[in-house]
Amino acid sequence: MTKIPDANIFCRTADPANPYLELAELREKEALGSLCGIAAVLYRRLEDSQEKPVGFQLREMLQAMRHRGTDSTGVTIAGEHFDSDYVMRLFIPDQRADQETVVREIRKSIADNGGEVSSLASRGSFYRVGVYFRGNLRTLADSILATGHAEIHSIGRCSEVIKDVGDARELDEKHAISKIGGTHGVGHVRLATESMVDIGHSHPFWAYPFPDISVVHNGQLTNYHEMKRKFEQRGFHFQTRNDSEVISVYIADKLSQGQKLRDVLYESLDDLDGTFTYVVSTESGIGMAKDRWSAKPFVVYETDEMVAAASEEVALRRVFPDGLDRFEPQENQVLTWNVSVAPVIRGR
Numbered sequence: 001m002t003k004i005p006d007a008n009i010f011c012r013t014a015d016p017a018n019p020y021l022e023l024a025e026l027r028e029k030e031a032l033g034s035l036c037g038i039a040a041v042l043y044r045r046l047e048d049s050q051e052k053p054v055g056f057q058l059r060e061m062l063q064a065m066r067h068r069g070t071d072s073t074g075v076t077i078a079g080e081h082f083d084s085d086y087v088m089r090l091f092i093p094d095q096r097a098d099q100e101t102v103v104r105e106i107r108k109s110i111a112d113n114g115g116e117v118s119s120l121a122s123r124g125s126f127y128r129v130g131v132y133f134r135g136n137l138r139t140l141a142d143s144i145l146a147t148g149h150a151e152i153h154s155i156g157r158c159s160e161v162i163k164d165v166g167d168a169r170e171l172d173e174k175h176a177i178s179k180i181g182g183t184h185g186v187g188h189v190r191l192a193t194e195s196m197v198d199i200g201h202s203h204p205f206w207a208y209p210f211p212d213i214s215v216v217h218n219g220q221l222t223n224y225h226e227m228k229r230k231f232e233q234r235g236f237h238f239q240t241r242n243d244s245e246v247i248s249v250y251i252a253d254k255l256s257q258g259q260k261l262r263d264v265l266y267e268s269l270d271d272l273d274g275t276f277t278y279v280v281s282t283e284s285g286i287g288m289a290k291d292r293w294s295a296k297p298f299v300v301y302e303t304d305e306m307v308a309a310a311s312e313e314v315a316l317r318r319v320f321p322d323g324l325d326r327f328e329p330q331e332n333q334v335l336t337w338n339v340s341v342a343p344v345i346r347g348r
Contacts, residue, residue, distance in 0.1 A: 035191050037065035037311040038203075038216045038298075040279045042184035042286050042337050044305060051181030052306075054079070057319045058187040059178045061310050062168035064318035068311065069191030072202030073171045074163025076214045076281045079183025079339065082158065084118040084130035086137075086211065089153040089160050090144075091199055092125050099125070102149040109143040123175060128160070138209040142237065151199075151239060154206040154214060158283055159185075161214055163202045183339045186281045188216040204281070205245040207252035208237055212283040215251065217244035218296045218311060219276030227271075247272065251280050265289040265334040279309070285338035294331035301326045307337045 039061040043052045058075045080087075092102050107117055110131055119130035133140060141152055154161035159182075162175050168189065172178050188203035207213040221227070224243035231249055232238070238245055250271070254264040261280070265287050277296035279288045288309065290298060300309040301316045301324045310316055316324060329335060 035068065036218045037062070037068035037189045037315070038218050038277070038279055039065070039187040039308075039310040039315055040185070040216075040281075040286050040288070041308045042306060042339065044307070044337065045340050046183060051079075052183065053178075054182040054185045055180035056178040057308070058185050059168045059172050060318045061308070061315040062171075062187045062189050064315040065189050065310065065312055066167050069189045070167045071192045071197045072163060072165045072190045072199065073168045073188065074161065074202050074204050074216075075171070075177055075185055075187040076154070076159055076161050076204045076216075077177070077180045077182045077185040078156075078159035078212065078281055078283065079185075080158050080160070080180070082130060082156075085133050086131045086155050086157055087160050088127075088129040088131060088144075088155050089162065090127040090129060091151040091153055092127065092149055093151075094125055102147065103127070105147045106144055106150060109147060110140065113140045113143055115140060126164075126175070137211060141209040145237070145239070152206070152208065155209070156212045156283075159212045159214070159281065161204050161206050163188075163204065164199055165197070165202070184281065184286055184337075186214070186216045186279050186286060201240050201242050203244060205240070205242065205248045207248035208239060208245075210249075210252035210256060213248060213252040213255065213280065215244055215248035215278055215280050217247055217276060217278040219274060219278070219291065221246065221272055221274040221276065223273040243274075244278070247276075247278055248280070255282070261285070261287050262334060262336045265336065269332050269334070277311075285336060287334065287336040288329065289334050290329050290331065292332050294333075297328070299326050299328050300335070 039058055041054055041057050055077050062073055092099050110117055114135050115131050115133035118132055121128045162177055164171050164174055190202055203216045204214040221243040224246055227246050236249055251264055268289055275291055275293050275295045277290045277298045279286055297311050299313045301320055308316055
């Protein structure tokens with residue numbers, strides 16, 4: 001996500017040798033289009049038990065846009081088949097508490113809410129937890145956060161958010177995203193110019209507490225605080241101070257009321273103030289919306305079999321053939337794509 005500050009304001013960067021980026025340099029980087037990058041891929045039709053290399057393709061597309069930001073990188077991969085009702089992606093920072101103690105507290109929270117942990121795997125401070133659960137997901141998520149020691153990156157029936165500091169290759173080395181197959185997914189590379197450089201503020205942003213809805217975003221919302229306050233007054237919880245998280249909750253809230261994704265995206269063009277191009281991943285597909293200024297670049301490659309999109313054509317060419325037929329969505333444009341046959345992907 002990007003923000004061009006007022007004069008005499010400095011933006012935090014990830015460069016320890018130059019921890020603050022002056023306005024003139026930031027504007028120069030913005031002019032070069034080097035602030036954040038988004039990517040998406042979806043396969044329209046798949047046979048049962050067939051999987052596509054969504055994780056690998058997102059890794060390659062995001063690495064091709066490494067110049068747009070290396071503070072953090074993240075992906076949502078959807079269309080997986082889990083051997084549980086949900087998969088949770090949790091992050092337990094080392095400094096907060098003994099991790100074994102935190103895991104016991106989380107297990108207790110799940111059990112106290114009528115759930116059962118079916119699997120648990122960890123990579124450092126990152127935990128992937130399979131859960132059997134048929135109750136209220138918001139109650140469960142609130143209970144886990146109430147322990148005070150864990151961040152929830154996602155809860156999904158068929159998708160998971162995987163994000164970390166560093167570039168796409170580093171993300172893959174730590175979390176093996178290139179080995180994950182699915183039907184569709186979205187990704188993001190970030191140069192932090194508004195909120196802090198940490199794992200929690202990296203994209204994608206899960207729509208707490210709605211399963212399988214997450215957003216990647218390039219831009220800035222100027223009515224972020226107003227929207228956040230309204231959601232908080234309705235009892236919604238936010239884990240960060242990043243405006244992109246508000247977009248994910250905004251979309252999920254409207255979908256939960258029975259609206260169609262395309263209609264929600266069109267409404268967002270009026271309800272969201274600022275500059276933005278964002279992509280949302282849902283259980284059955286992806287959608288994108290571009291603001292009235294059309295300031296943030298976005299290129300789409302589409303065939304009868306699949307669709308891929310990114311902030312730059314170089315990302316598409318990293319994975320797909322030369323001579324590809326691509327187009328650029330324009331101002332106030334909305335697009336949606338769905339997986340027409342829900343596949344059964346092998347559980348991990």
